[in-house]
Amino acid sequence: AQTVTQSQPEMSVQEAETVTLSCTYDTSESDYYLFWYKQPPSRQMILVIRQEAYKQQNATENRFSVNFQKAAKSFSLKISDSQLGDAAMYFCAYSTNAGKSTFGDGTTLTVKP
């Protein structure tokens, strides 16, 4: 079974600064997908960024980028120029080709003005 570990229950960052959220996973599969989701107080899950395991290039989406280390099974999220609206719970998730997802326990991000 796949497992996803987020070792940082809480993180804080100063507005406009950069923060990195950690995620490791365990799987015996070679083809899979990794995601970071944001869950604000409304609890609506919002896709932040995705990474296909077969791609070596790290995914980027504006201020969000990942550091994907397949051999180490590590998938960290970097948020640059943090904004107050980035405050939320962030979940790292692993997905099989069939879309079946396993989520980490989440990291609560606080952005300080």
Place this chain on the structure above:
Amino acid sequence: GAVVSQHPSWVICKSGTSVKIECRSLDFQATTMFWYRQFPKQSLMLMATSNEGSKATYEQGVEKDKFLIYHASLTLSTLTVTSAHPEDSSFYICSSRTSGMSAETQYFGPGTRLLVL
């Protein structure tokens, strides 16, 4: 992007009653939908996979007779919590994907908050 709705957004019921939650994909056909349960400040736990035209596949430890899932059409899946008890109180989230999408595309509903008194 694609929109997934859930109804109701929140529900309060008495212990022993049954509650039905609907999950609809509004602008695409979803051959597969997933149902998750989330406790406050905790992770999403996959309960079951709902496939159009076949029985749902339940995760280990999830009672299929307790949580009835029916994929009524390509745009609708329902989760019925039967004989609800206070321990069933939780936040239930659905997500949808189609066979035409890669596994990387999954859209989440806004969730349903269930409180059983």
